[in-house]
Amino acid sequence: MTTLVYDGTFEGLLTVVFEVYEHKLFQVKICTESKLQPNFFDDKRSITSDTAKANRVLKGLMQQLSAGGVQRLYAAHLAELDGEEENLLGFIRYAFSSKGAVEEDFGNKYVIRLNDTLKKVRREKHRMEAFxxxxxxxxxxxxxxxxxxxxxxxxxxxxxxxxxxxxxxxxxxxxxxxxxxxxxxxxxxxxxxxxxxxxxxxxxxxxxxxxxxxxxxxxxxxxxxxxxxxxxxxxxxxxxxxxxxxxxxxxxx
Incomplete structure (x- = not known):
């Protein structure tokens, strides 16, 4: 298991995705420094946000997803839920490995999870606008x-x-x-x-x-x-x- 520590930003997450593909990492845990739980058996790597790497991943996502799909991915990341980064990585991997549209494929666990998280974030957004x-x-x-x-x-x-x-x-x-x-x-x-x-x-x-x-x-x-x-x-x-x-x-x- 490789633990990838990033800064919590969306650009940072996209940089992590780049590193996952570049180094062919399969079993990974993604978290911020504040949520890191020391484990002597894990390989810990600190990932510094890189605009160039993040943009390459974003460009690829824009080819696989609609503009709304990329926005939903960003909004789900703002939930800051424990373990959510691994779910987002799973969704991104699924999008890159699929030839067809994946955003409405509710038979996939990552798509379902993304939409459930998005509902929570949108509800909080509407509450803030009202309250x-x-x-x-x-x-x-x-x-x-x-x-x-x-x-x-x-x-x-x-x-x-x-x-x-x-x-x-x-x-x-x-x-x-x-x-x-x-x-x-x-x-x-x-x-x-x-x-x-x-x-x-x-x-x-x-x-x-x-x-x-x-x-x-x-x-x-x-x-x-x-x-x-x-x-x-x-x-x-x-x-x-x-x-x-x-x-x-x-x-x-």
Whole structure:
């Protein structure tokens, strides 16, 4: 068994695929350094992301898969699930070894796994698009912190750039320590200095713009008045808005 350690990026994964084929590796385990479990019997190799090698693999995938198929492969990689890299490698190997289309071949275990993972990632993407609540800070930037189950910030970038094109904003994933910053022109990936990603208590309140507290009060009042106690269905509500999201929703503060 050969353990291939990479940086967790999609380019890094494609570089790993290149190395697998170049060195004719068959039994492999793929993981990031943070998920590496030492095993004295495994041959460990660190793989450095290589743009040229990744592009060669990507070019091959684009010949075997549709444009949507390559995008689905990328989205599934963002799930960051344990052992998912081996499933993605299995799917890529299947795609390269097949003469026909493989994306809808649900008799193959790798195709099934890819689609199951993709459903989870897409569901989280839609939840982020619905649940993100911005807070206007004193410098005029609208800020929102999130803790998605999957690494979906790259997937929601276009949605928020189009929807909030007239204001500067930051969406920060405090679980993964990076975020998106829109400056009215482009969206950049950023990292911030604070450890928790989202100031708490007096710190966040002192950073508000003068009218932010009023807006939050109006928002909470709106939710209070549109709520119909007689039609309350807690179980259904939790299905659509799980409790793990509540601490980032203004109406739940």
């Amino acid at each position: 993100i609540r911005f807070q206007k800070m004193a410098d005029g930037i609208f800020y929102a912190s999130v803790e998605p189950d999957f690494n979906v910030l790259p997937l929601i970038l276009t949605h928020f750039k189009n929807r909030y094109a007239d204001q500067k904003w930051i969406i920060y994933d405090i679980r993964r320590g990076y975020g998106l910053y829109y400056d009215l022109h482009e969206v950049d990936f950023i990292q911030m200095d604070f450890a928790s990603g989202r100031p708490q208590g007096k710190n966040i309140i002192s950073s508000y713009s003068e009218d932010e507290t009023l807006y939050q009060a109006l928002w909470k009042d709106y939710f209070k008045h549109v709520n119909i106690p007689a039609r309350k269905n807690t179980k259904l509500h939790l299905q659509h808005v799980p409790k793990r999201y509540w601490k980032h929703l203004t109406e739940k503060f």
